[in-house]
Amino acid sequence: MSRIAYFGPQGTFTEQAARRLAPGEELIPAETIPAALAAVRSGTADAACVPIENSVEGAVTATLDSLSEAEPLVAVAEALLPVHFSVLTRPGTTEIHTVASHPHALAQVRHWVEANLPGARPVATSSTAAAAVAVDAGEFDAAVTAPVAVEHYPLQVLATEVADVRDAKTRFLLVRAPGELPGPTGADRTSIVAAATNRTGALAELLTELAVRGINLTKLDARPTRNNFGEYRFFIDFEGHVAEPRIGDALAALRRRCRNVRFLGSHPRADNGTTEIEPGAANEDFTDAIGWVESVRKGAQA
Numbered sequence: 330m331s332r333i334a335y336f337g338p339q340g341t342f343t344e345q346a347a348r349r350l351a352p353g354e355e356l357i358p359a360e361t362i363p364a365a366l367a368a369v370r371s372g373t374a375d376a377a378c379v380p381i382e383n384s385v386e387g388a389v390t391a392t393l394d395s396l397s398e399a400e401p402l403v404a405v406a407e408a409l410l411p412v413h414f415s416v417l418t419r420p421g422t423t424e425i426h427t428v429a430s431h432p433h434a435l436a437q438v439r440h441w442v443e444a445n446l447p448g449a450r451p452v453a454t455s456s457t458a459a460a461a462v463a464v465d466a467g468e469f470d471a472a473v474t475a476p477v478a479v480e481h482y483p484l485q486v487l488a489t490e491v492a493d494v495r496d497a498k499t500r501f502l503l504v505r506a507p508g509e510l511p512g513p514t515g516a517d518r519t520s521i522v523a524a525a526t527n528r529t530g531a532l533a534e535l536l537t538e539l540a541v542r543g544i545n546l547t548k549l550d551a552r553p554t555r556n557n558f559g560e561y562r563f564f565i566d567f568e569g570h571v572a573e574p575r576i577g578d579a580l581a582a583l584r585r586r587c588r589n590v591r592f593l594g595s596h597p598r599a600d601n602g603t604t605e606i607e608p609g610a611a612n613e614d615f616t617d618a619i620g621w622v623e624s625v626r627k628g629a630q631a
């Protein structure tokens with residue numbers, strides 16, 4: 330049985346994602362996202378499940394930062410979960426002065442809280458389930474949680490299906506130490522992080538290497554390197570798998586342009602997205618072109 334660290338404690342959205350991505354495996358809660366990833370780096374866990382992107386709030390920056398630091402890790406699978414919240418209180422609570430949750434959750438229920446709990450003060454906790462723990466301990470009055478949290482903590486449900494934006498989703502990754510990659514499926518996602526030098530056109534150069542090969546971007550985030558003010562790392566997700574000739578060709582070009590590029594994984598997409606291939610950018614076009622150059626070199630051009 331594999332040990333899967335996840336961003337906990339018990340009852341987080343990430344635990345639900347871990348159950349989907351690693352059914353039947355041993356799940357080990359970690360207090361923070363960096364701690365879940367550190368468990369894989371130290372060998373305490375075989376893999377980690379962490380949130381990466383929310384359809385309303387965007388990137389989960391703790392995950393981006395942790396993936397770009399220390400030993401490399403690669404994402405081998407992803408899950409997309411619908412996100413709506415329950416609001417939990419201690420039994421018998423009559424007045425709600427504080428509402429606790431993960432900042433991404435608070436941002437997604439702001440209007441609901443203003444309308445239904447006017448005057449209540451939002452308080453950030455490390456995760457949605459950590460808010461439930463704090464409410465149970467009497468630190469705050471209400472917690473905004475995943476629907477499953479009520480099964481883990483002795484709290485009562487004040488409201489369910491709470492969300493300012495309908496159909497919000499969060500994407501989660503299953504991350505391992507570098508090793509065998511999942512094979513290409515035809516609908517995959519590849520992720521890299523590149524620390525582009527601070528000069529004119531550096532990011533445009535990287536993106537152009539993808540664009541000229543007809544590779545569609547699915548996400549782009551910038552995070553400060555934390556070393557020099559104004560220096561950024563770019564997290565780039567795009568359609569395709571490193572095993573494909575066209576993606577391999579693009580990664581080689583990115584590596585030529587930027588020595589400081591890290592491969593963060595190729596894995597099947599969970600969003601039913603299809604891979605758009607521009608004319609001349611199919612894998613056969615790349616292998617055919619390489620074959621043609623080889624025949625030219627041998628003096629055997631047809």
Ligand SMILES: O=C(O)C(=O)Cc1ccccc1
Pocket residue numbers: 336340341342343344380383412431433434455456457458475499
């Ligand atoms: O705190 C949690 O439950 C998480 O797994 C992170 C999160 C927070 C808000 C929306 C989706 C995921």
